[in-house]
Amino acid sequence: VLEVGIGNPGPDGEQPSMALPEIWSNPVESRLSDSNLLAEVFAELMPRGVDEEKTEQVVSTMLQRIEEGLVGRLTRAEVIDGERVEGLRTEYPFTISNPVSFETVPRTRWTPDGIEQLAGIERASIDMDGSIDLALCSSHEDGTSSIRPIDLKTEQAASILDDSGSLLDALGNHATEPANDAEIEMLRHHRLQLALYHRALEMMEATRPEGQRRRVERPAILVGVTGRLVIYPVEMFEQAQAQIDDILATAARMELATELPLADFQRLPQSKAHVCAMCPFSMGDLPICGPLSETEASIET
Ligand code: SF4
Numbered sequence: 001v002l003e004v005g006i007g008n009p010g011p012d013g014e015q016p017s018m019a020l021p022e023i024w025s026n027p028v029e030s031r032l033s034d035s036n037l038l039a040e041v042f043a044e045l046m047p048r049g050v051d052e053e054k055t056e057q058v059v060s061t062m063l064q065r066i067e068e069g070l071v072g073r074l075t076r077a078e079v080i081d082g083e084r085v086e087g088l089r090t091e092y093p094f095t096i097s098n099p100v101s102f103e104t105v106p107r108t109r110w111t112p113d114g115i116e117q118l119a120g121i122e123r124a125s126i127d128m129d130g131s132i133d134l135a136l137c138s139s140h141e142d143g144t145s146s147i148r149p150i151d152l153k154t155e156q157a158a159s160i161l162d163d164s165g166s167l168l169d170a171l172g173n174h175a176t177e178p179a180n181d182a183e184i185e186m187l188r189h190h191r192l193q194l195a196l197y198h199r200a201l202e203m204m205e206a207t208r209p210e211g212q213r214r215r216v217e218r219p220a221i222l223v224g225v226t227g228r229l230v231i232y233p234v235e236m237f238e239q240a241q242a243q244i245d246d247i248l249a250t251a252a253r254m255e256l257a258t259e260l261p262l263a264d265f266q267r268l269p270q271s272k273a274h275v276c277a278m279c280p281f282s283m284g285d286l287p288i289c290g291p292l293s294e295t296e297a298s299i300e301t
Helices: 036-047 052-068 071-075 181-189 191-206 234-258 272-276 295-298
Strands: 084-112 113-138 145-153 220-223 228-231
Touching: 036 052, 052 071, 052 181, 071 084, 071 113, 071 228, 084 191, 113 191, 113 234, 181 191, 181 220, 181 228, 191 220, 191 234
Parallel strands: 145 220
Antiparallel strands: 084 113, 113 145, 220 228
């Protein structure tokens, strides 16, 4: 519904402050509160067996809160803190190529005379694709232009029905910093995804001639249950950017090396057991991995 229903105020004047594709800057009235649109989307996408009445109540409440929140106000051309939205794109598809470098990994083969090294690899390029829920383009009163990746999250959606939940506690807070532990945890959980979206937009902007590039703002999560726009704090965002590079380098080494010692990949400690709980290696009747027990951890140290 957000993809097809969000309004677009278009530029303040004939042209946007920095060039945008026409489809990004065409003014469009918001349809987020349009019950016909909701009915159309439900008719097309609602899975069987779902309680339609409750789903409609949850979705229409979320849409109403988004419309009344910062994103709704900005996309109705309201100027907030010197920022005016002048264009946007929903479900923006991207493909990026990430160059990564790492400690040399050997490609080897067995020979009767022993293992023979065929190559040593120390750089790779990892291609990734995806789509960004919402890229919001703005002009600012200081004359600059920006673009911000935003992802809608519908976690705790059912809490709308009983009007109680940790994310709901922040309802009515208009600041863009995380307002409580639930929002911090939500940001932390999705930090790598959002850091990747930011990187995709940085790469897109870098292809434009100098002087015609938008500043890529820190990413934000649009919290569905409250309609709040929560922007990543600087420190969390910078850590996520660094973690992406580490993870990509590890993934490339695992993929490229003929053999890597298991000791290079330490199991996670008990304090990270929640990560293991989502890992395929720790699932099923016979899990093949899991977090280190306290005894194992003390032996390793
Ligand atoms: S189950 Fe094993 S592989 Fe999976 S996250 Fe935990 S330690 Fe890592």
